[in-house]
Amino acid sequence: MKKNPIIPFILIMAFGIGLIFFLSIEGVNNKEEIAANEAAKNGGEEAASTEEFDPATFAQGKCIACHGGNFEGQGGAPSLVATKLSEDEIKGVLTNGRGGMPAGLVPAENIDAMAAWVKSLGEK
Incomplete structure (x- = not known):
């Protein structure tokens, strides 16, 4: 009896898609916390560039x-x-x-x- 070699790839793909879906939901739920952490890394300044226009x-x-x-x-x-x-x-x-x-x-x-x-x- 031969086994179908594509089944493991389909399972890995389904797991990956599910993981991406759940991580994106987690990111949406924590966007304020993520933004606060980024602001703290930048010394409380906005991430926007403050360079002079040349x-x-x-x-x-x-x-x-x-x-x-x-x-x-x-x-x-x-x-x-x-x-x-x-x-x-x-x-x-x-x-x-x-x-x-x-x-x-x-x-x-x-x-x-x-x-x-x-x-x-x-x-x-």
Whole structure:
């Protein structure tokens, strides 16, 4: 008589699914306690980042792919160095997007700093 080798795998899978289910319920029931423990680990501070926004660093991570390493434009992306847009127009583009520029790429609270930085590129 041959035994079916798949039965142990099915039992292990069922046990694993059950374990995940019960552990997730336990986590939901203890979410306030878990949050309090995390806050205590962080010295009572929120886990949110309190770093200052650096437009140049942000641009290195987000803008160079389209506008080029020196921000002079490439392909269909215009030059940020030679922009003729006012700071308010730059804020509008950062907020609403324009052409190939996606809207909301820069967090809303940092749009003023980013627009001032882009405008300063042409002044150098």
